[in-house]
Amino acid sequence: MTAKLTAFVIALAVAGSAEVRGAESFEDSGRAAHRMLTNLCDDFGGRLTGSPANREAMECLAGQLRDLGLHPVTDAFPMPGWERGADEVTLVQPVARVLRIATLGYTQPCGPFEADLVDVGNGLAARYPANARGKVALLDPSAYLTSRELSRIAVQKGVRGVLYVDRVGGGELLARTGSFVGEPLPLPMVAITQEEGRRLQRLLARNRPARVRIQIRSHCLPVQTANLKVVLPGRSKELIIVGAHFDSWDLGQGALDDGLGVAQLFALARALRGRALERTVELVWFNGEEQGMWGSRYEGEHLGDSPVVAMLNLDMVGVPIGVNALGDASLVEPLERWNASRGAHKLRLGVQNIDWFGSDHVPYQVAGVRAVSLNGPIPQDSVRYYHDFADTIDKLPESIVVQSAPIIGDLVLFLANDSKLAPWRRPASDTVALFTVVGLQRRMQGVGYWPFKPVVPEK
Numbered sequence: 364m365t366a367k368l369t370a371f372v373i374a375l376a377v378a379g380s381a382e383v384r385g386a387e388s389f390e391d392s393g394r395a396a397h398r399m400l401t402n403l404c405d406d407f408g409g410r411l412t413g414s415p416a417n418r419e420a421m422e423c424l425a426g427q428l429r430d431l432g433l434h435p436v437t438d439a440f441p442m443p444g445w446e447r448g449a450d451e452v453t454l455v456q457p458v459a460r461v462l463r464i465a466t467l468g469y470t471q472p473c474g475p476f477e478a479d480l481v482d483v484g485n486g487l488a489a490r491y492p493a494n495a496r497g498k499v500a501l502l503d504p505s506a507y508l509t510s511r512e513l514s515r516i517a518v519q520k521g522v523r524g525v526l527y528v529d530r531v532g533g534g535e536l537l538a539r540t541g542s543f544v545g546e547p548l549p550l551p552m553v554a555i556t557q558e559e560g561r562r563l564q565r566l567l568a569r570n571r572p573a574r575v576r577i578q579i580r581s582h583c584l585p586v587q588t589a590n591l592k593v594v595l596p597g598r599s600k601e602l603i604i605v606g607a608h609f610d611s612w613d614l615g616q617g618a619l620d621d622g623l624g625v626a627q628l629f630a631l632a633r634a635l636r637g638r639a640l641e642r643t644v645e646l647v648w649f650n651g652e653e654q655g656m657w658g659s660r661y662e663g664e665h666l667g668d669s670p671v672v673a674m675l676n677l678d679m680v681g682v683p684i685g686v687n688a689l690g691d692a693s694l695v696e697p698l699e700r701w702n703a704s705r706g707a708h709k710l711r712l713g714v715q716n717i718d719w720f721g722s723d724h725v726p727y728q729v730a731g732v733r734a735v736s737l738n739g740p741i742p743q744d745s746v747r748y749y750h751d752f753a754d755t756i757d758k759l760p761e762s763i764v765v766q767s768a769p770i771i772g773d774l775v776l777f778l779a780n781d782s783k784l785a786p787w788r789r790p791a792s793d794t795v796a797l798f799t800v801v802g803l804q805r806r807m808q809g810v811g812y813w814p815f816k817p818v819v820p821e822k
C-alpha cells in the first residue's frame with residue numbers, strides 16, 4: 364500500500380467514524396434521504412407488495428441502513444397478494460378504442476367477453492336501471508360506498524363488471540385496493556379516466572349504444588413479504604414506534620405515497636443514530652399498506668405487552684403545520700407541551716385531535732396503542748398524482764423532505780425523552796369508542812376491517 368493511499372484510507376476512516384459518532388443535522392439527513400429515495404424510485408419503480416421490485420428495493424434500503432452502521436431486521440409475514448396482468452378494456456361501439464385503465468387490486472381473471480354499458484350513477488342499488496343485468500356498470504366518481512360494498516350491489520344486480528370513472532381529470536387513473544380484507548373481487552372492477560368516462564356517460568344519456576370488450580389477466584395470489592425495522596436503543600425499554608409504508612402502487616414510482624414517508628424514516632435513522640435517547644425508538648417500514656394495511660396489522664397483532672408509549676405514522680406528510688392526537692385525549696396535553704416548546708417554530712395549527720381511518724396507525728390503535736399523525740399538506744400540483752402513473756420522484760421537491768425532517772425529528776426526540784410520558788394501552792371499550800364517536804365504524808365495516816364485536820348496531 365502506498366503512503367498516499369494509506370493516508371487516503373485513514374482520512375476515509377476518520378470521516379466515517381465521525382459520521383457514525385456525531386449527530387447529523389435533520390436537514391442534512393433530509394437531503395440524503397431525498398437522494399436515497401430518488402435512486403430507489405428510478406432503480407426499482409413502484410413497490411407493489413409481493414413484486415420483485417418491492418423485494419429488491421427493500422433489500423437496497425436495508426443495505427443502505429447497514430452502511431450507516433445500523434442493524435435493520437426484517438419481520439416476515441404472509442398476506443393475500445395480487446399481481447397486475449395485461450388487462451384490456453376496449454370500447455367496441457360506437458367506435459373501436461382501447462381505453463386507458465387501472466384494474467382495482469384483488470380483481471380476478473375473466474373474459475374476454477363483450478357487453479353493453481349501463482349508467483349506474485353513484486352505484487347505489489336504487490340507481491341501477493331495470494335492464495342492468497348482463498351489462499357492464501359505468502360508475503360515477505361521486506360513488507361514496509367502498510369498493511367492497513359497490514361490488515356486492517353490482518353482483519346483486521347481475522352486472523358483469525364495473526368501470527369506475529376516475530375522480531381526478533387529466534387522464535389520471537387511481538389505483539386502489541378492491542378489498543381491505545383481501546377477498547378476490549366477485550366481478551372485475553376497473554378504473555377508467557374521467558375524460559373517457561364522461562364521454563361514455565354522455566353517449567348513454569343520448570341512448571347511444573356503448574359496448575365494451577373486457578379481458579382481465581390480473582390475479583390474486585398468496586405472497587410472503589416483510590416489514591423492515593431499525594431499533595435505536597434508549598436507556599429504557601419503553602418504546603416509541605415510528606412507521607411509514609414502504610410499499611406503493613405499481614403504476615408510478617410511489618414517490619409521494621409513501622416514498623416521502625420512506626425517506627423521512629430514513630432521515631430519522633441517519634440523524635438519530637449515535638444520539639442519547641431515554642426511550643427506545645423503533646423505525647418500521649411497513650409492507651402491504653395499499654392492499655389493506657397488512658404489515659401494520661401484523662405488527663399490531665404481535666405487539667404483545669411491549670411497553671409502547673406512542674406510535675407516529677408518516678403517510679404522505681408534507682411540511683407539518685399541525686400534530687394530531689388521533690382521538691386519544693390523553694395525548695393532547697403532551698403534544699401541546701411539545702408544540703409550546705418550539706417557541707417561534709410552533710406549528711401553526713397546533714394540536715388537533717381527530718381520528719381518521721385508512722393507514723398504518725389504525726392497527727396500533729386497535730391494539731390499544733396511542734397513535735399520532737402530522738398534518739403536513741402536500742402542494743396540490745404534487746398530491747393530485749398519488750396512486751397514478753405520475754406519482755414519480757419529480758413531483759417530490761427535496762425541500763419537502765428537508766423542511767419536514769427537523770420537525771418530525773423534534774417530535775420523535777420529545778416523545779423519546781419527555782419524562783412525563785409513560786407506556787399506555789387503552790381498554791378495548793375505549794378503543795371502540797375512539798372509532799364510533801366519529802363514525803369511522805361504518806367505513807371500517809364497509810371495507811371488512813372491524814376487529815371488534817358489533818357493540819354498536821350497524822346503520
Ligand SMILES: [Zn+2]
Nearest residue numbers: 620621678679
Ligand atoms: Zn399511503
